[in-house]
Amino acid sequence: MNITQEFDTIAAISTPLGMGGVGVIRISGDKAFDVIKKIYSKQNFTHNMISHGWIGVNKEHGFQKVDEVLVLPFFAPHSYTGEDVVEIHCHGGINIVKKILSLCLEAGCRPAEKGEFTKRAFLNKKMDLSQAEAVADLIHSKTQDFVSVSAKNLSGVLANKIREIRKSIMDVLSRIVAGIDFPEDVAEPEYSYIIEELNKSISEIDSILKSASTSNVMRQGVSVAIVGRPNVGKSSLFNTLLNLDRAIVTDIAGTTRDVLRETLDFGIPVTLIDTAGIREGDSVSKVEEIGIEYSKQSLDEADLVLFLYDASQGITPEDETIWELAKTKNNVRIANKCDLVSDRTSDAYYISTKTKEGIDEIRDLIKSKVCDVNPDSLEFATNTRQQECLRQAKNSLKIALEAAQMEELQDLISIDIKSALMALDELTGEVVTDEVLNNIFDNFCIGK
Ligand SMILES: Nc1nc2c(ncn2[C@@H]2O[C@H](COP(=O)(O)OP(=O)(O)OP(=O)(O)O)[C@@H](O)[C@H]2O)c(=O)[nH]1
Ligand SMILES: [Mg+2]
Known part of the structure; x- marks a missing residue:
């Protein structure tokens, strides 16, 4: 057009x-x-x-x-x-x-x-569709590392790789089709050739898919929820990690009612979540009760839970109730306000948001527990749409491969090879529906 x-x-x-x-x-x-x-x-x-x-x-x-x-x-x-x-x-x-x-x-x-x-x-x-998507990725990138990864795609790294894979699949298909269309002039390709070529393409696709989860983590980031009883210092830790007075801190139990979220660049985007202190009893108002419900939901959905208690009070039965929820998750157990105690016999990480003791260790723990991805090892950044196309292509190739191993009619094998090509064409946008296109470009801003 x-x-x-x-x-x-x-x-x-x-x-x-x-x-x-x-x-x-x-x-x-x-x-x-x-x-x-x-x-x-x-x-x-x-x-x-x-x-x-x-x-x-x-x-x-x-x-x-x-x-x-x-x-x-x-x-x-x-x-x-x-x-x-x-x-x-x-x-x-x-x-x-x-x-x-x-x-x-x-x-x-x-x-x-x-x-x-x-x-x-x-x-x-x-540009092809993977490059257009890289433009959106660059603009929306939440971290410096993802900028580099998106720039690779913009320069056509993924597009070129897909083109290479497509070409070798196309070569196999052409030889099969030539054998079918001109049986007198062209011999059918050997099954061993088809098997070898399809195996190669499958492993190429696998090598791109291997980095899919790293890709997704780098793109979407992870969430880290700070949970605990009221007044243990959750908002203080939230502010300290952000280096910002973002959440209100007071000595009144039940200060935080709503869930607060801020994103930090830890190589991957880390969404830090401050929650309302979890407690029960008559003093809990309707508003706080809703906040506590949100806290439990955040705890449930988080990739990492920072469970906080007050070191000067030790673990109370209320803390234990929250710990029961937190311990089922990827977690860090933290004793805050360590400036008020000399006894440090618990196996928790002792910190003080007041003196900043232990804060760097908490940052390192977050990094090692949920940000342990190496952007340099990420050769291809793919999004979920692209991953789906790759999986479809791989499935079709595997069906074709099995058929080739059983020496089925090459006409039949060619059908699945064609489906694999269609899936790759969808990835690069050679064949794409208006709905997919609109979905992609709706994520852009006006003027881009
Ligand atoms: N001594 C000392 N006090 C702290 C420390 N961290 C927080 N506090 C104090 O503890 C009180 C409660 O702190 P917040 O950060 O508001 O506690 P919270 O867990 O967010 O409380 P809620 O929002 O009510 O659930 C405040 O008076 C803080 O100044 C600390 O490391 N040492
Ligand atoms: Mg708070």
Whole structure:
């Protein structure tokens, strides 16, 4: 499909809406240059060459200046979207970028939808679907490490690998089909050849899938819930680990009512959760009761539970009740307020959020218990959609392999090989439904 004919010209603010050094408005489509010429003080453009001038409005009494800008033109197909693209770099103020966008719209564009620039890049074959997904990953990346991994995919590492696998499967299929279509001229390939090639492709797919769980952890991160009785210092630990006064801390039992979440970069995203102190009794209000319910839910869902008790009071029966829940999970048992005690005979980790004793050890424990992934070992970062396509391809190849081992009719074997190819084509976006595409590009922001 040639979308330059199919689609109209779009424009959007491509930088975050806020005050900044520069703001960028991007225009893409057939009419990009007609549009810019209507609102820009200059009329001649050279591909990839920045020009300096003024955006403005043509009035009866002349050109009314709006902002001094740099304009960066790209001629199709040598642009991000593959269409004619113009970027206007203006001063970064909310009302300036909004004003220039409205001038673009008046001059013949329509507002771009979420991810529409990247969607056009994909449809114009400037990138495959795994690269388009890497763009979204880069933007949404919660950690520095995931930025590097997404950059690898953007540069086409995954796409190239899939292309390689696809090619060797295609070679097998072509030889089988040639044998079927021209039995007099072309001999059927040996079963041993089919088996060897399919085995190779399966192990290639396995090598990508092997890093799937690391990939998922790096993308989605892990959750760490701090639980315990009221007043043991959960919010104090939460604030200390965040290096921020995020949660309210008081000596009143039942201070925290709602679940608080903040994400930290521990190489992978770690969502730290502060919860309401768990207790029972008449003093518990309706609001606190709901908070306690949320605490139990957070404990249940967390990848790691930091169970906290007050070292100066020792383990109480109430602590024991909470520990019964916490101990079923991946956990760390922590005795807080160790600045108040000299006896340290428990096997818990003694810390003090007041003196900061033991806090670094807790950070290390979190890292070793839930962040033990090595981003350098991650050759391919895949998302769940891509993993599903790979699993489907592998299953079809395995069925084909078994059939080849039993020396079944090659016509039959070719059906499963074709299914494997379809699954790989879905991964790269060669064959993809509108629903899948919309799902992917809905995750983008406007202007990307
Ligand atoms: N001495 C000492 N006091 C602490 C320490 N950590 C917290 N506290 C005090 O303990 C009290 C309760 O702290 P919070 O962090 O609000 O406790 P919490 O577990 O979040 O309490 P709830 O939100 O009510 O469940 C506050 O007065 C804190 O200053 C510590 O390491 N040493
Ligand atoms: Mg609290």
